[in-house]
Amino acid sequence: MGTELMTKIGSKLLLTYFLLIISIFLITSLSFHFISQRYLINGTEQQLQKEANVISQWLSKGNLSRSTIQAKLVNRKVLAISERLTSSKMIIWTGNQNIIYSDLTAITLNQLEKQSKGPGRKFVTETVEITAKNGRTKGYVTLFAKIEDIKEINKLMRNSQLISLIISAIIAIVLGIFFEKSLTKPIRLLTAHLRNYTVRGSNEEISIRTKDEIGELADSFNALSRKIKRYDEDQKVFFQNASHELKTPLMAIQGNAEGILDGVVTGEDAKHSLNVIIAESQRLKKIVESVTYLAKLESVEESFRFAEESLERVILDAVDSVAAIAEQKGIEILVKNDVTGSVLMDREKMKRAFINLLGNAIRYAESEIVVYSMMRSVEEIIIEIVDNGSGFAPGEEKKVFQRFYSGDTGGSGIGLAITKAIIEGHNGTITASRAEPKGALFRISLPNKE
Ligand SMILES: Nc1ncnc2c1ncn2[C@@H]1O[C@H](COP(=O)(O)OP(=O)(O)OP(=O)(O)O)[C@@H](O)[C@H]1O
Ligand SMILES: [Mg+2]
Structure with a gap:
């Protein structure tokens, strides 16, 4: 089941990746096809115009005869090779459709004009006037290129684009597979670890150091x-x-x-x-x-019933409950309270926590127990219960809250565990330490109500 899940994630990733590549591929190919064809035709038109202008310049001097034109053609070839993509053909004619020179004999000016218009046109043409010094029109130079040639170039360009796209797609897919592996490998490791996990077994910690x-x-x-x-x-x-x-x-x-x-x-x-x-x-x-x-x-979390209570009242109630035993043992309990206003607490449970602490203190105190309560800050209340008894044996203060921990003269050892659970139920903390000069000190910190 686990490995199935992993391969699913992996193949989903790969599929998404693959679809992404394919769509990029299609979009670029299509847009490239249309853009490049238009670009090529535009470019050819501009080129033809430029060249026709140059030729018309050349031919503006002297008379427009076949021999002069042929003599100047050598230059035209130089121009054509240096600047153009497609080879163009040239027709030079005078006003009355009289062709003086033509690269292509099989076509008339009329045919050429017809076939260079509309969506299915076969030629791109540019015609420029040849004017003499005195401004008289000597004739016209018409340059034309075959659309088919342009398409051929476009096809060549597209083919090379296709090849580069295929190569990059292959690289991308190989990288994709590699990433898929490196991504799902830690997941697979984690799953295997979880499957083999037992609470009691000697499980090593999983070490997956990917920072993700x-x-x-x-x-x-x-x-x-x-x-x-x-x-x-x-x-x-x-x-x-x-x-x-x-x-x-x-x-x-x-x-x-x-x-x-x-x-x-x-x-x-x-x-x-x-x-x-x-x-x-x-x-x-x-x-x-x-x-x-x-x-x-x-x-059970709901076992706490919180209400606004007077802390002093709760402490005094707890003291009352143990007063008889304290008196019996000749121990005095002093209460010093600086906390005014009410505190949010579960009164019964808090009283029980204090009774447990006072009960212990009475058992160990020599003559006196002091309960201080004070505001440490607006958010924190501190309550300390100090006795002047024998205090803790070395290191004992760390163990007193454990369930069933009790000293030599202790009881069942559950009282302080209950106290701790109650204080923590109030989001507070309790610690035990040695009092100065002797005895035990329990310090409770409670969050004050907001
Ligand atoms: N004020 C204190 N002075 C010295 N030792 C203390 C004091 N309070 C607690 N202890 C030590 O911590 C131990 C645990 O106290 P805890 O109240 O959890 O259990 P207990 O008093 O022994 O039994 P019970 O479950 O009846 O309360 C005690 O047995 C005692 O050794
Ligand atoms: Mg006790």
């Missing part, structure tokens, strides 16, 4: 293939982590349940085991819920 649209297409495909690979990698890691994360609570549940069933664990211990089973089931439920939520965030 096909080269661009190849580059785009390479970029797309890198994206697919990265996505596939992510997906693989996600499944590995997810199954690992689900296996731990499931094993705890299984172990405790078997202990009770076998009668190994009894009394108070059995109660404890049952509590473990409940806690682990809840953890499982939470993981499944979080993963489902994350999947929804990443797949």
